[in-house]
Amino acid sequence: MYENFKVFSTELAGRTLSVETGKMAPLAGGACLVRYGETAVFCAATASAKPRPGIDFLPLSVDFEEKLYSVGKIPGSFTRREGKPTDKAILTSRVIDRPIRPLFPKDMRNDVSVVCTVMSVDPDCSPEIMGMIGASIAISISDIPWDGPIAGCSVGYVDGEIIINPTAEQAAKSKMELTVSSTEDLVAMIEAGADQVSNDIMFDAIMAGHKSNQKIVEFIKSIQAEIGKPKFTFETSDPNPEMFEAVKAFAIDEVKVALDTDDKIIRDSKLAPIYEAVHAKFDEVYPEEIGKLDECMYKLQKFIVRRWLLDDGKRVDGRGIDELRPLYSEVGLLPRVHGSGLFGRGQTQVLTIATLGPIRDAQILDGIDGNESKRYMHHYNFPSYSVGETRPSRGPGRREIGHGALAERALLPVIPDENEFPYAFRLVSEVLSSNGSTSQGSICGSTLALMDAGVPIKAPVAGISCGLITEGDRFITMVDIQGLEDFFGDMDFKVAGTHEGITAIQMDLKIHGLTPEIIREALDKTYTARLYILDQIMLKAIGEPRKEVSKYAPKMLSTKINPDKIRDVIGAGGKVIQKICADCNCKIDVEEDGRVFVSAIDLEDCQRALMIIETIANDPEVGAIYKGKVTRIMTFGAFVEIAPGKEGLVHISKLDVKRVEKVEDVVKVGDEVIVKVTEIDDQGRVNLSRRDALIEIEGAIPENTISDAPRRPRPDFKGQRTGDSNSRPGFRNNSNK
Helix, strand or coil, X not given: CCCCCEEEEEEECCEEXXXXXXXXXXXXXXXXXXXXXXXXXXXXXXXXXXXXXXXXXXXXXXXXXXXXXXXXXXXXXXCCCCCCCCHHHHHHHHHHHHHHHHHCCCCCCEXXXXXXXXXXXXXXXXXXXHHHHHHHHHHHHCCCCCCCCCXXXXXXXXXXXXXXXXXXXXXXXXXXXEEEEECCCCEEEEEEEEEEECHHHHHHHHHHHHHHHHHHHHHHHHHHHXXXXXXXXXXXXXXXXXXXXXXXXXXXXXXXXXHCCCCHXXXXXXHHHHHHHHHHHHCCCCCCCCHHHHHHHHHHHHHHHHHHHHHHCCCCCCCCCCCCCCEEEEECCCCCCCEEEEEEECCEEEEEEEEEECHHHCEECCCCCCCCEECEEEEEECCHHHXXXXXXXXXXXXXXXXXXXHHHHHHHHHCCCCCCCCCEEEEEEEEEECCCCHHHHHHHHHHHHHHHCXXXXXXXXEEEXXXXXXXXXXXXXXXXXXXXXXXXXXXXXXXXXXXXXXEEEEEEECCCCECHHHHHHHHHHHXXXXXXXXXXXXXXXXXXXXXXXXXXXXXXXXXXXXXXXXXXXXXXXXXXXXXXXXXXXXXXXXXXXXXXXXXXXXXXXXXXXXXXXHHHHCCCCCCCEXXXXXXXXXXXXXXXXXXXXXXXXXXXXXXXXXXXXXXXXXXXXXXXXXEEEEEECCCCCEEEEHHHHHHHHHCCCCCCCCCCCCCCCCCXXXXXXXXXXXXXXXXXXXXXC
């Protein structure tokens, strides 16, 4: 039945990698099912027969489809089917797109679609890496013109050892999460998150991944040689050389003058009349190719910028090759938010706002990687006005999601542990002006906003980019590229990190790949620039995290109780915990392991709720002082509830510092009173004393004592910004508010 069915196998990191072709999707341009362990990803690549008219780019789409059946889950949505891609799926699509896109002919305009469908997931075998390898195989064996193949792998660093394609257990211990893609001889893509890893370790890990990839590239080439289809010919979109030379001779001097400025607005205003003049001159000369005149102008600008850099070491804004644009930073711009930081680099300006919330505000995830939630979220917005354009906002695109994820990955290693600082975080980077490196500006702005919000981050993080121009064996790298250098250059190598080491890398290329020399130079240059930004700009705006969170931010306290007591804290139908939340005007999150997080705008409300919870979860302690509510009055005394379901008796003789004739003379039902635990008998009954509490807390003087006796000092009731049950005030306030 499947006369063309073939299976190809090799070994990758000690596990079998197999590729099945000829069975599925016979109408696709190229298709394969990649198996690695029990992970299975189906990949298909198809191109349109004709070019798409009226565009000046390759219309390539890459989709990484997460199917929840691959992990035995039914989608949690109302329709119970997969909807729009998760952020993780979009990020994986971008990671696959970046290394394969530069290998397509630059003048091809045929639509190309690459689809990677995750059908089965083994936690020890990354479906993302199999999607990248499968996409490479599908394109290679198809009829689509492509200068591949590429291969990819993940790299971990565990206990001082570099590991290729780590298992789930190894990945959990790894100090880095690195993805490397390679062609036969060059590094084509780098994406990394790391826990402050040094340049040397990162470089060695990249090279180890590159070496592993070369074996898989050879494996893919052998498959292509056996079953690959002949590549189709396509209609080129490039203007003919005669047209380009004519435009160049006519406009090169004026274009040089227009480009020679550090102001994007001035540059664009000077270029506009040159475009008009070119069309006035050549529209009648090339009536069938008018649309290609703009392509000639693009190529002319690219020619000038690259010649300046390679031949003269000149940048369009007059800076030195390793000189940064003017930098500035500021914090505390917005009075009612929890934290804000503004970071500027030349004409690029990013404002980041930090919001703190209770743990329950963590984002719930419904994906295939096993992560159920995340407490640190970073969102990036890129409005049209930031580049002087007008278009309606339609929500974040793939680029915005990618830049937000990069900033999130860069800051995540320095976010304090949940037990140390029990908050959820949302950071929003608003790009106010863009002329290159907005993603790195959002990283710097985020550090400022977190410090302004009083988040005790482990270390400040800064980000910087490095560009590249190549010609044959010649190359030149430059630090802090602006938009034009990114647009006409060959690389945008983004590195974020602390003084100690790297926390994130993202590399975008327009060429086939990088040599080890270029990678090493980019790492070294970005390290030097990163330290300057941290020491000379950011830390001068705010030297350390604020000691307290904003008065508008929720205050958070935490404790840990016996998990067996969780049901008592929650109560039947949630009645107890709901009552605590209502009485104390707070929010409470209880984890399965017994951790309890209490948040409220007022610290005293937090403290009061925490004491109630601890009283419910723990037996009252003799000598402890509580604030409770009178629930019943008897002739011999009053019963006071010190926590839901826990009450004790205050004998009439212990109601006041003076003699009491009737209980009603001192208290009535519903009154809030301060009481001290004086005894817990063998039957667990609690005896309380208002008299002893008044003497200890308020310094009341009992009858028949000397009137000028020294009063006892009041305890200090001040609480902490964050903390646990050991940071409580001197008495327990467990009454209704």
